[in-house]
Amino acid sequence: MTRKTLPWFDSLTDSIFALGAAARETRTAYQAAQAASAHYNLDRIRLLDGEVTLTGRYSASRPHDQAVVRIADALRNCEHRMENLYNQAALSYAYGTAWAILRVLDGQEPPRVELGLSAEGHLTVPGELAPVPPAIEGLDRWCDNAKFEKARQRWWECDSAGEYASALDDEDYLADHEANEMHQAHAEARGIPDAAYAYATLAESALRYSLLGTRARHTHP
Secondary structure (H helix, E strand, C coil): CCCCCCCHHHHHHHHHHHHHHHHHHHHHHHHHHHHHHHHCCHHHCCCCCCCECCCCCCCCECHHHHHHHHHHHHHHHHHHHHHHHHHHHHHHHHHHHHHHHHHHHCCCCCCCCCCEECCCCCEECCHHHCCCCCCCCCCCCCCCHHHHHHHHHHHHHHHHHHHHHHHHHCCCCCCHHHHHHHHHHHHHHCCHHHHHHHHHHHHHHHHHHHCHHHHHHHHCC
């Protein structure tokens, strides 16, 4: 049985759905990893003094100490890996959806989203969308356009905070107030994945709005 070929706008929409599903999965996994780290409270643990002699070692081992340290390290590593996965997925969702909207409004018919990856597997952002997608013309009549622009602005604020923090990181000396500003900027920059995800969910609705005319012509040629 041959698979039915979807119209380009349906396969493009499916492409966006898949990016959104990936972002939601990684977001849930990251939140679970954060919760696991937070719930493993080292302050509640009373380390036991018992020791074990391990063959071939000169000093005795404290198994409870080792277990606690290894668990804490594993949870931190898991949280860090899930954060990276969420960041990549959220940005792919956001940039991919913005890319699709711009193509559709330009009269193009892309069958799926196109994303670039570096040799290391990191997302490469098209110049037209970097560092944050511009305000998109052609959505003036869309009811959620103001919310969409607000979400874009929030993403831009987080990205700008990251750039500022990186610039301060490169300085050889920081005054106390600059060090404080750097920490605050780093904290705000960690909101980039959530900001990109919020933007992308609205962008997905914007894409559906952009495709209304196309779908109508396809249904009633």
